[in-house]
Amino acid sequence: MSDPVDQIIDSAKDGKSILKDRSILHFTHIPNTIFHRDAEQKKVTQSLLPILKHSKPSNLLVYGKPGTGKTLVVKKIISKIQERVDQSKFPTKLIYTNAKNESTTTGLLISAGRQLGLDEKELPMTGLATGEVFKRLLDRIDKNSLNMIFVIDEIDYLAQLITKTHKDTMYQLTRANERLKHGSLALVGISNDLKFKEILDARVISSLSEEEVVFTNYNVDQLTKILNERVGEAFAPDSVEESALGLCAAMAAKVHGDARRAIDLIRVAGEIAEREQADKVTTEHVRAASQKIEENKEETALKSYPLHEKLVVMAVMKAPGASTGEVYAAYKDLCKATAQDPLSQRRVTQMLNEVEVSGLVDGRIVHQGMHGRTKKYRLTIPTETVRRAFKDDLSLEDVI
DNA sequence: ATTCCACAGGAAACAGTGGTCC
DNA sequence: GGACCACTGTTTCCTGTGGAAT
Numbered sequence: 001m002s003d004p005v006d007q008i009i010d011s012a013k014d015g016k017s018i019l020k021d022r023s024i025l026h027f028t029h030i031p032n033t034i035f036h037r038d039a040e041q042k043k044v045t046q047s048l049l050p051i052l053k054h055s056k057p058s059n060l061l062v063y064g065k066p067g068t069g070k071t072l073v074v075k076k077i078i079s080k081i082q083e084r085v086d087q088s089k090f091p092t093k094l095i096y097t098n099a100k101n102e103s104t105t106t107g108l109l110i111s112a113g114r115q116l117g118l119d120e121k122e123l124p125m126t127g128l129a130t131g132e133v134f135k136r137l138l139d140r141i142d143k144n145s146l147n148m149i150f151v152i153d154e155i156d157y158l159a160q161l162i163t164k165t166h167k168d169t170m171y172q173l174t175r176a177n178e179r180l181k182h183g184s185l186a187l188v189g190i191s192n193d194l195k196f197k198e199i200l201d202a203r204v205i206s207s208l209s210e211e212e213v214v215f216t217n218y219n220v221d222q223l224t225k226i227l228n229e230r231v232g233e234a235f236a237p238d239s240v241e242e243s244a245l246g247l248c249a250a251m252a253a254k255v256h257g258d259a260r261r262a263i264d265l266i267r268v269a270g271e272i273a274e275r276e277q278a279d280k281v282t283t284e285h286v287r288a289a290s291q292k293i294e295e296n297k298e299e300t301a302l303k304s305y306p307l308h309e310k311l312v313v314m315a316v317m318k319a320p321g322a323s324t325g326e327v328y329a330a331y332k333d334l335c336k337a338t339a340q341d342p343l344s345q346r347r348v349t350q351m352l353n354e355v356e357v358s359g360l361v362d363g364r365i366v367h368q369g370m371h372g373r374t375k376k377y378r379l380t381i382p383t384e385t386v387r388r389a390f391k392d393d394l395s396l397e398d399v400i
Numbered sequence: 401a402t403t404c405c406a407c408a409g410g411a412a413a414c415a416g417t418g419g420t421c422c
Numbered sequence: 423g424g425a426c427c428a429c430t431g432t433t434t435c436c437t438g439t440g441g442a443a444t
Contacts, residue, residue, distance in 0.1 A: 106428065127420035129427055324407060344433055349408070365408085369442025372406030 018239035018281065019274050025234050025267035027260035028072065035069045036222045040215050044077050047211035048186070051081055051092060051147060056177055056184040059208050061155075063194050064215025067258030070190055071153055073215075078149055078188075092147045099157040105169040108158060109133045112150060116140050134172055138179055145182040155189035156196035163199050170200065174207040217257030223249035226259055227266055235270060240281045244269065247286045265289050298381050301358055302389035308343055310390060311335060312351045314399065316361050316377045317386050323366070323374040324349060337399050352377060 023029060035041070050057040064070040078094045085092050095115045102108040110133060113123040123136050141148050150173070152158060162170050176185040189208060197205050218226070227249055231240050245266065252262030266281070268289035273281045302313065315330035316322070322330065328345050335342040343351075352375070355361045363375045379386065390396050 104429065124420065126418055126429085127427065129420095132420090132427090343431095345407090346409085346434080347432060350432095353409085365439095367439085367441050368405080369440080370403085370405060370444090371442080372404080373439060373441085374405095374407055 017274065018236045018279065019234065019270045020236055021234050022267060022270070024230055025263055025270070027067065027263050029230075035073055036218070036225060037069050037073050037215065040070075040213055041073055041077060043211075043213045044074060045081075047213070048077065048081060048149070048188075051085065051090075051149070051186070056147075057149075057186040058210035059174060059187040060189070060211045060213065061209040062188065062190045062213050062215065064192070065217055065256040065258065066192055067252075067256075067260035067262075068215040068217060069259060070215045074151060074188060074190060078151070090147060091144065092149065094149050094151065096151045096153070098153040099161070100154040103161075105158065105161050106130050106133055108152070109137060109169070113137050113140070116146070116148070130169065134169070138176060138185075141183045141185060142180055143182075147183055148185045149188060150185060151188045151190065153190045154192065156191045156193040159196050159200055168201075170204045170208070174204055218253070218259050219257060220249050220253045223252055223257065223259060223262050227262055230263060231266060234267075235281070239279065240266070240270070241283070244281045244283050244286050247283045251286070251290060264293060268292055295385065298360060298385055299389045301360065302386060305355075307340070307393075307395055308348075309351050309355065310393065310396060311338070311340070312348060313355060313360065313379075313386060314390070314396070316352075316355075317379055317383050320378045321376055323376055324352065325374065327352065327377055334399055338395055340395075 044060070044062065047060045048057050062070050062074060075094075075096065082092055082094060093116065095112045097108055097111045097115075099108060102111060106128075109130070110123060110125060113133070113136065116137065118136065118140055123133065128136075140146070158170065162168075173185075173187055187208065197209070200208075224246065227245050231245060248262050248265040248269070251265060252258050255261050265286055266289075269281050269285040272288050272292070273285045276285075278285070302310070305313065311334045312327070312331055315327050315334055318334075319326055319330045324345075328348050331348055332342045352361070352363060356363045356377075360379065360381055361377055362380045363377045365373065366376050367373050387400055390400055393400075
């Protein structure tokens with residue numbers, strides 16, 4: 001009997017790879033990608049049209065669930081406009097930021113400033129009042145007579161930040177044109193959440209949503225077409241079973257028609273099939289891929305938690321079904337064991353809420369009459385997943 | 401009907417960091 | 423070098439909650 005290592009290497013050497021180019025199987029892969037979004041592309045282009053006519057465009061709001069291609073479509077159209085416009089006479093500048101990546105409103109403005117070419121000296125990261133950052137941004141636009149298209153992806157996060165800090169950044173942004181003598185600023189907001197406008201000031205809403213485009217969810221047919229196009233390029237011919245592709249489309253259609261999800265599924269399924277050295281991707285591979293993606297998501301989330309949040313998750317794990325007070329007691333024990341100063345119960349309650357929102361822990365309010373009201377917590381994921389995620393954390397070595 | 405428990409969770413204050421500006 | 427700013431991560435204080443027990 002031959003060595004198992006040799007066996008694997010030999011068969012890998014002889015077998016041909018079914019996955020030719022996995023870069024095509026990333027959702028954001030653009031070249032020659034067809035979005036099946038003709039109507040929406042038309043509307044977005046029309047609302048940005050004033051730029052081509054050398055006048056100020058209106059602000060635009062784009063809605064759609066994740067994986068509906070809205071960001072890709074907006075970026076594609078703006079880069080096309082940039083190609084067409086005579087840059088010497090009418091310099092347009094596309095600025096793209098994702099509000100989710102910025103924890104503060106100033107951070108978002110600074111990120112825009114960097115893309116406008118303002119360096120650390122002209123626009124420092126810290127120390128400036130928000131109003132001052134904004135002023136410097138507008139000065140640059142004015143001085144160079146730029147026509148800036150400011151795309152803010154996941155603008156709902158910005159709206160939340162603003163309600164938290166009571167700043168009027170959004171209002172100033174939507175009214176920036178009134179302060180500009182030369183050049184212009186058009187705002188393109190992209191949002192997954194159709195209801196985010198509810199938390200905004202009425203004045204902001206009216207100027208922000210001068211134009212609106214809604215990206216509807218993809219249906220199974222559209223997802224199948226999108227997958228077919230990508231699979232044709234990324235995989236070797238006839239290496240994906242039609243039923244496997246259909247399953248990917250069906251699974252993704254169930255999650256609000258998410259094309260990103262569909263493409264991830266077929267990519268991971270392809271990787272699993274290749275590892276098994278199968279010559280075709282089957283429905284079994286797709287199911288395995290779906291499970292793997294879920295598990296990875298949970299583990300990555302757990303690994304990214306700060307130490308005390310990890311301790312809170314562990315406290316819930318060690319005392320399943322425990323009330324807030326009991327979880328706090330378990331948490332304090334863990335702090336003792338790991339030589340950490342425990343945080344206040346108020347803060348731990350807050351952390352429990354945060355963990356609950358992420359879906360890793362389930363909390364249920366229980367009324368116990370004379371014994372008061374509390375929340376009972378339990379993990380929604382296998383304890384094994386938690387152990388695996390935390391095993392590399394040296395500070396948790398003794399308690400895991 | 402009233403009391404009372406064990407919290408939930410909002411608001412505000414605070415400490416500390418890392419900066420700018422004049 | 424002192425006033426000022428943004429921001430994070432907390433603590434402190436406080437009010438509200440709803441059903442079992444009385």
